Amino acid sequence: MALPTAQPAEILRAWQKDDLYEKQLAGSLAKLLPSHHASKAIPTSSVLYKSLTTLRDLQTLGEEYSGIVQVDDTYHKLPSFSNRLLSILLSTFGENITRHILRQIERQVEQNVSLKPEAQNFFLVILRALGNMVPQIESIHRALSYINGGPLQISKTATGINYVHVRPAASAFYAHLRLLSIVTLLHAFISCGQSVYQAKKHLEQMADFPNExxxxxxxxxxxxxxxxxxxxxxxxxxxxxxxxxxxxxxxxxxxxxxxxxxxxxxxxxxxxx
Incomplete structure (x- = not known):
């Protein structure tokens, strides 16, 4: 018999617990690392925490607390090693990789002499606006997960990882999650709108500058x-x-x-x- 799909509230609770443990681990690592390497404590702690749990086919502390287990898209088997590894890498470095790709495209646009300056400015402004929207895309995905269920991280959705309950879940109706999803979506859309507005304003300012x-x-x-x-x-x-x-x-x-x-x-x- 297939296990029931995990409720959004249980997934959120597990994610909050794991995020707390990762931050505590990062704080301890930051004390051990030299000051100029302190910024590496957060990604290091994330990879270390997930490698000792998810990568070894074990529940994280948050998942154990909420009584949920990661499964693949069939809901009958644990995720494959490659999917778990890819999920860990994407969750830790996905945002930085995305920004790096956008910067590389920006450089290619800047060095493309066949484009007119007006076209170059347009593409550069759009790319920079997309870079500012990266965190908001994750917020939108999380808000939709509050309503429809499924993992909160884009990395797990991209690799086909979901959750099921391994013990009876609370039967309470978590109405506050719907309100939270609405607030999160509004905030994300307003932030995206501001990024587009700033990009458009910058584009208009660039158009006003003479070539000389x-x-x-x-x-x-x-x-x-x-x-x-x-x-x-x-x-x-x-x-x-x-x-x-x-x-x-x-x-x-x-x-x-x-x-x-x-x-x-x-x-x-x-x-x-």
Missing amino acids: VDSSKSCAACLEEIVQPCVLQCGHYFCMQCCYGALESCALCRTPFTKNTVVPLMNYCPSVK
């Missing part, structure tokens, strides 16, 4: 008045802070440059003609 900066007092990278102007190989001017900061290509013509090719203009003032 000689006639402008503003820096096309930070949109502020040029301070300590520098010139790039392409002939466009920017702030020194922008040139030696995160900027890797000209914000106007998308020509790549290296920091050692930036030329500071000590006696040049863009406001004086």
Whole structure:
């Protein structure tokens, strides 16, 4: 006889418990690691915790507390080793991988000389908006799981992992989960709307900039008045802070440059003609 599908409230309770244990483990690891490696404590603790439980076909502490077990999409067997491993990697590094892919696409767009500057700006703004929406996509998936059931993590949904009860579940109706799902969806959609609005606003600002900066007092990278102007190989001017900061290509013509090719203009003032 097939085991009953786990209720959303039990899955949420298990996820909250596991998240608490992972954070406690990360706090202990952070004390052991050097200060410049402290940021690695969170992903390390996540991989370590899941490797000692899920990867070994064991319940996590949260799953044991809630009385649920991971199963594959047939609901009759435990997930395969490859699916469990892929789920762990995606849950730990999925967001960073997604952002890395988006940055790689951005670089390809910046270096594509066949695209017009207007088209490049459009694609870059859209890609950056998508990067800002990554956490909201996970929130939307979690909110839908509150209503329809299933795992809260996209990584488990992508690898076909679900949950069943191994002991009788509480019969109470968890109406607060529906309210939580509505609030979560509203917050996610508002955040996505803000990202789209900011992207559109940035696109309009970029469209207002002329191709030649000689006639402008503003820096096309930070949109502020040029301070300590520098010139790039392409002939466009920017702030020194922008040139030696995160900027890797000209914000106007998308020509790549290296920091050692930036030329500071000590006696040049863009406001004086």
